[in-house]
Amino acid sequence: MTTPMLTKNQTLVFDVLTKAEGPLSAYTILDKLRDNGFRAPLQVYRALDKLLEYGVVHRLESINSFVACAHPHENCHSHGLVAFAICESCGQVTEFHDHEVDHRLMGWLKSQKFKAEKSTIEIRGHCASCAA
Amino acid sequence: MTTPMLTKNQTLVFDVLTKAEGPLSAYTILDKLRDNGFRAPLQVYRALDKLLEYGVVHRLESINSFVACAHPHENCHSHGLVAFAICESCGQVTEFHDHEVDHRLMGWLKSQKFKAEKSTIEIRGHCASCAA
DNA sequence: ATCAATTGCGTTATGCTATAACGTGTGCGA
DNA sequence: TCGCACACGTTATAGCATAACGCAATTGAT
Numbered sequence: 001m002t003t004p005m006l007t008k009n010q011t012l013v014f015d016v017l018t019k020a021e022g023p024l025s026a027y028t029i030l031d032k033l034r035d036n037g038f039r040a041p042l043q044v045y046r047a048l049d050k051l052l053e054y055g056v057v058h059r060l061e062s063i064n065s066f067v068a069c070a071h072p073h074e075n076c077h078s079h080g081l082v083a084f085a086i087c088e089s090c091g092q093v094t095e096f097h098d099h100e101v102d103h104r105l106m107g108w109l110k111s112q113k114f115k116a117e118k119s120t121i122e123i124r125g126h127c128a129s130c131a132a
Numbered sequence: 133m134t135t136p137m138l139t140k141n142q143t144l145v146f147d148v149l150t151k152a153e154g155p156l157s158a159y160t161i162l163d164k165l166r167d168n169g170f171r172a173p174l175q176v177y178r179a180l181d182k183l184l185e186y187g188v189v190h191r192l193e194s195i196n197s198f199v200a201c202a203h204p205h206e207n208c209h210s211h212g213l214v215a216f217a218i219c220e221s222c223g224q225v226t227e228f229h230d231h232e233v234d235h236r237l238m239g240w241l242k243s244q245k246f247k248a249e250k251s252t253i254e255i256r257g258h259c260a261s262c263a264a
Numbered sequence: 265a266t267c268a269a270t271t272g273c274g275t276t277a278t279g280c281t282a283t284a285a286c287g288t289g290t291g292c293g294a
Numbered sequence: 295t296c297g298c299a300c301a302c303g304t305t306a307t308a309g310c311a312t313a314a315c316g317c318a319a320t321t322g323a324t
Contacts, residue, residue, distance in 0.1 A: 045281095105255065109255060114263075118255070196309080283309090293298090
């Protein structure tokens with residue numbers, strides 16, 4: 001799927017996420033966009049829904065937050081499963097992919113005739129800097 | 133870690149989850165325990181915290197729900213990573229484990245000197261019965 | 265025995281996350 | 295020009311989770 005032109009709201013939300021150091025909650029995004037005319041959570045959630053659909057933003061289920069995809073150009077949907085390492089000290093998130101993990105999970109799912117649609121792989125812990 | 137004796141509230145919550153067909157939200161559990169004297173969400177959350185700590189209950193981050201561990205006797209913490217296939221039609225959840233997936237993920241994390249503490253692997257889609 | 269620390273419990277209040285339901289305007293093809 | 299799809303704005307509400315207080319029971323060291 002190719003990413004269509006973003007609307008004004010989508011662009012605003014995407015820019016906030018891109019400039020952010022780490023993941024942001026929907027309400028944090030809302031606060032950052034008050035000066036741009038955002039007044040209600042739905043304005044953020046609707047933009048996020050589209051950005052998630054386009055694959056340029058990821059949702060981190062375990063911390064109810066959103067992060068820009070680490071691959072600015074290629075569409076992330078083509079990478080197979082996406083995994084995240086989330087540091088609980090500094091909040092930094094590292095996105096990574098492992099084809100072998102994909103392969104094993106997909107194999108298991110196929111053996112069960114389970115039709116996968118969305119996946120979540122999130123590891124929480126402490127990054128190298130914070131583990132000291 | 134060996135599971136200590138459960139308290140009254142922990143037992144009630146655990147029994148509800150064990151008897152349930154699928155995952156339950158904390159508030160659903162609360163409703164089911166009103167007749168047993170439960171009045172407030174915290175009573176449920178506190179019991180769940182302990183049950184999660186003991187490894188006899190899992191939290192499904194992507195649907196804000198909780199499910200009893202599929203291994204009634206052995207402690208689930210000894211199984212390495214736990215993965216779930218969640219059917220979005222019927223709500224059924226299948227817990228599974230794959231040593232190779234563990235190995236690959238742990239390998240990557242180790243290469244980054246990332247100290248993993250909690251993990252979430254959840255695949256949402258449609259089970260064999262519902263995919264028809 | 266008693267004091268302190270820990271743990272579980274109950275209650276009230278609050279905060280955070282997400283969506284329902286309504287209406288408006290705009291662009292575009294039949 | 296009618297109907298449709300889509301983005302948007304607003305208000306209200308639903309759903310998920312925890313803070314902060316106090317009380318009771320247990321344990322274990324002095």
